[in-house]
Amino acid sequence: MARQRFPQSVYSHGTEPDARFTLANERTFLAWIRTGLALLAGGVALEALGLGLHPAFQLSASLMLMITGIVSALQAWLGWSRYERALRENTPLPNAPLALPVAIAVGLTGVLVVLGVLFK
Structure with a gap:
């Protein structure tokens, strides 16, 4: 009996693609995960390190x-x-x-940090 694969919403459709494409898709998944982790770490660091920014801008950027x-x-x-x-x-x-x-949010965060520096 074949083992069920998760998620069924993906694996119940079509045919198995070339493994190279599936592995490239997984690398893209992992790149987004790494980006998310870096953003989370940056937000925590910005708040925890107390860089002398204006408090409201620092909290907003974090x-x-x-x-x-x-x-x-x-x-x-x-x-x-x-x-x-x-x-x-x-x-x-x-x-x-x-x-x-995500790109817009990163840009806005940069603006918040600049404003935090200017108005400290």
Whole structure:
């Protein structure tokens, strides 16, 4: 009897793609996870180290980084499952819906840190 693979929403469709594409998709998943971990660590460090920024801007930037880290982990899972399913069904790869919000959030965090320095 064949073992069931998780998640069924991915593996119950199409045929097994070339292993190279599946492994590339997993590397992309891991890159999003590493990005999320770095954002979370940056948010914690910004708040914990007390860099002498204006307190409101420091807290806002820290929270933005931590929330963006969580969103990056969500993008990792959503992206992996959507790409894997597209590979299995031999259809065009979908876009990364949370990539733009993550990029915007990182940019806004930079603005908050600059403002925190200017208004300390």
